[in-house]
Amino acid sequence: MKLNNFISFSLVLLLLFFSSCEQDVTTSPPKTLPSNTGILFVDSKPQGARIFLNGEFTGHSSPDTVKWMDEGVYTLTLKLRFYKDTSIQINVKDNQTSSYFLDYSKNPSMLGSLLCDSNPTGALIFISDSSTGKYTPDIISGLTPGYYKVRLTKSGYWDARAVGLVQSSVTNFIPTQILVDSTVWVIFKEENSQLPFNLLNSVAVDKNNIVWIGTHGKGLARFDGKNWNVFDTDNSPLESNYISTIYVDDENHKWIGTHLGGLYEYDDQSWKTFNKNNSGLPGDDITSVLLEKTGALWVGTISDGIALRRDSGIWRILNTANSPLISNKITDITVDKNNIKWIATDGGGIMKYVGPREIILYRQFSSSVISPFYGMNTNNYYSIAVDYNNKVFAGSNLGLTSWEGFTWKSLGGGPGNVKSIVVDKANYLWYATDGGGLVKYKDGIIKILSASNSPLSSNKLTSVAIDKSGYKWIASYGDGLIKYKGN
8 A cells, every 4th residue: 555655656756847847848038139230121123133241142132121230331232133233332230220222224334225127127116115216227225124025117018026135234136027028928817907816727719809718716717808707606507616628619609627517518698517417428527628510529528538429419438448548537639620539648648539430549558668650658648739731739748749640750849748739820839838838839840938038937837729819828827827929
């Protein structure tokens, strides 16, 4: 019993001991305030300058207060992006607040300049939408550091826009701006017209010289030279705003192929819809259209082969299962003067359709061996056309190819996939390439217009059409619609 009492008494003593130790740890005398009581307040215009004292960053930016400073003389340095560093001696005293304010704009050495030039010269220079009264080439001085919007204007040319960086005591050069001649090159974008989108898939010109533009997600645009109209899923029967192809037939009906929305016929007043639910189309992803004089309708799809609607209204499907086709991805269809249909495919070469019992497929036998019979060096074709001499030309990932009556001949024609081919009245071929710009071809002579040697702002072109005046209308993927009046 005594032992138990002793143990209990010992436990009580231990608890009291640890309790007192815990109180000793958590209880401390109050901290003493720093003896240094000098204060420095720094501000600047513009604000945001980092504050350094004797070469070390204080962790503060203007406007801010640095406290608990020892009395004495300090070197105060302010650092602000694009501005020269500024240093000054500051005297800090105990129990006093010293202040310093820097107005960067009051010091001429803090200002910078922009050298603006253009080709051709003589363009009026605007800085942040305000006229400087100066013309290229010239230097605009007295600018506070930072980024500026620069606009150059000249009569007969489209405005050129750039962004210039100004730094203290530096004259920065803005790259020479190429002014686009509005009388030869006319560029329509979302920013300067009612074109609904700068990403374009196709362009066509109808019998009334009206331009039709297929966008990559914003519907079908119509432009008569002055007025714009847009047809989309909200105001028309279109079930898709992705317009992949536009074809104009002899009666001036527009055939509009869409991505996953089927095919549409539009006669400027009414619409007809063709899809896999109400017609013989095998799929609703349309890539190409051809209407023969006989009334036979050919429709290419992206993965379901070709749909052929006879003038009787009966549909027939040509695909890899029931024809020589080895690719169901149809990219373009055309017809020559002998009523022979030529069909371009992506991955399966070119098919020649003379009739139901005479279908010939021209293809490369393998990816590394050129066909010994047909001279084909690729199976990837994206466009096909017939010139006024009834000669067939096909565009591939390796440029232009022509049918010589017994074999295909590679003609070169610049880098990029040949996406669209048209023939002008002088029998020149004009074709749009995805990466190589616009190319003009005839009798082995090639002329390339690209972003490096013309006002084209992009080499990524998707389609080209020619109007009654011989003007070229070029659809680009990202830079809108371009009208080229030159030759």
